[in-house]
Amino acid sequence: MADLPRTPEPAPDEESFRLLVESIVDYAIFMVSPQGRVTTWNRGAERLKGYKSGEILGAHFSCFYTPEDVVAGKPTRELEAAAKDGRFEDEGWRTRKDGSRFxxxxxxxxxxxxxxVLRGYSKVTRDLTRKKLEEERFRVVVDAAPNAMIMVDKDGLIVLVNSTAEKLFGYARHELLHQPIELLVPQRFRGSHPGHRRNFFAAPQARAMGAGRDLYGLLKDGREVPIEIGLNPLETMEGTFVLASIIDITERKRAEELRAAKEAMEAVTREMETFSYSCAHDLRAPLRKIAGFGEALKQETAGQLSEASRDFLERIQHNVLQMDGIIEGLLKLSRVLQQEPRSESVDLSRLVKDIGEGLRAAQPDRAVEFVVRDGIVIEGDPEFLQIILSNLLENSWKFTAKHARARIEFGAERKGPETVYFVRDDGAGFDMAHADKLFGAFKRLHAPGQFPGAGIGLATVQRVVRRHGGRIWAEAELERGATF
Incomplete structure (x- = not known):
């Protein structure tokens, strides 16, 4: 059957249209004359602005504006803009009959x-106070966030920036708003960034940006900083936005690099310690053979060698003993570095007295006064603490040997938040200009002929102290003693 021609539906008459407009309550819809006088008024306008039609018809529409906007001439400018362009849109504060604002x-x-000819203007007003307050609360929360926060629209333009972002990137807020986000992206990444942004908006979901890749932000001064970015999509009436949370990880990166460097150094140190221990251990066997053959030669040739030959043989034996002492020091140092310290209560005062008695027994003719403060007890490794105090007290004993009478003191004192333990003597001392060499392995501040020793004791002491989380230093004056 052929289609029958349709009869056009009648257009709504003016009365129907008027009734339609008047029935709308969510929007204020009214007309004003070319001079800005209100000529029509609907129920939505009465509900929003508080005026009944009898009160407002004929009044100038500037009564809907805040006093400051009226003084600034805003109502007149809006009419002029609409007359020129055909349409004018704005968001801002307006007033009701009771003086309240929305x-x-x-x-x-x-x-x-x-x-x-201009007949007048139609004006449609909607109350967005709730939306405005929600936006303000959102802005306050974002601005108070500890991380840099930047919100971007679908076109990649920045629409929101918090104060932390200003500080991080070095821009003032007005310098960033409505600028492309690529302003903050290093040049070498800008070409690919719009594609990443389009992919995100195509399937928006909260996630970290650039997983598995190093990300960098470009500061206003041209510097780059390593950053982490979290992306969160926001659905609004104006469309989808993305809120980026940005963290400057410069300090974290630096700490990671330092930790990696430290771990690499520790690995090298462990290898060197193992190597040193192996070398020292392997050297000891042939060295003892040399010492044994030297002693056998001395006994076999007694009375047959010349004085010069006997002197050479004694020098060989002396140097063998000296080398054995160095190897023993190296082995002890290696054991200290490889062994984990234990922790238990140790009476340092008792330990010092025992070591002092041992030194006196070895050289009973020495006139040395030991002054030991009683009751010094700490938590630590007994073996390691024995090493520390033995080395320090033996040093004091050795470097006071050229004084007829000597004094060696052990004590503790508070210095601020720290407890400082000390060993003090009145012996040879040393020049403080060379104090930086004091704790180096094989470093000696006196000529080899003055005092015996291999130069390993204080290096060992320093490492043991560090293993306990402490530090050691020395103060001294030539021929007036030293304090460790």
Whole structure:
């Protein structure tokens, strides 16, 4: 069957249209004359602004504006803009009859007759106060965030920046708003960044940006900083936005690099310690053979060698003993570095007295006064603490040997938040100009002929102290003693 021609539906008459407009309650819809006088009024306008039609018809529409906007000439400018461009849109504060304010979305449209003459304006106003307050609360929360926060629209333009982002990137807020986000992206990444952004908006979901890749931000001064970025999509009436949370990880990167360097150094140190221990251990066997053959030769040739030959043989034996002491020091140092310290209560005062008695028994003719403060007890490794105190006290005993009478003191004192333990003597001392060499292995501040020793004792002491989380230093004066 052929299609029958349709009869056009009648256009709604003016009365129907008027009734339709008046029935709308969510929008204020009214008309004003070319001079800005209110000529129509709907129920939505009465509900939003508080005026009944009898109160407002004929009044100038500037009564809906804040006093400061009226003084600034805003109502007149809006009419002029609508007359020129045909339409004007704005968001801003407006006032009700009772003086209260609301945040309004306003559309002002110029109405022209067929003759081209301006007949007036239609004005549609919507209350967006709740939306405005929510946005303000959102901005306050974002601005108070400890991380840099930047919100970007679908076109990649920055629409929101918090104060932390200003500090991080070095830009003032007005310098970033409405700028492309690529402003903050290093040049070498800018070409690919729009594609990444499009992919995110195509399937928006909260996630970390650039997983598995190093990310960098470009500061205003041209420097780059390593950053981490978390992306969060936000669905709004204006469309989808992405809120980026940005963290400067410069300090974390630096700490990671330092930790990696430290671990590499520790690995090298462990290898060197193992090597040193092996070398020292392997050297000891042939050295003892040399010492044994030297002693056998001395006994076999007694009375047959010349004085010069006997002197050479004694020098060989002396150097063998000296070398054995160095190897023993190296082995002890290696054991200290490889062994984990234990922790238990140790009476340092008792330990010092025992070591002092041992030194006196070895050289009973020495006139040395030991002054030991009683009751010094700490938590630590007994073996390691024995090493520390034995080395320090033996040094004091050795470097006071050229004094007829000597004094060696052990004690403790508070210095701020720290407890400082000390061994003090009145012996040879040393020049403080060379104090930086004091704790190096095989470093000696006196000529080899002055005092015996291999130069390993204080190096061992320093390492043991560090293993306990402490530090050691020395103060001294030539021929007036030293304090460790």
């Amino acid at each position: 945040w309004a979305s306003v559309t002002l449209t110029a109405l022209y007759g067929q003759d081209g």
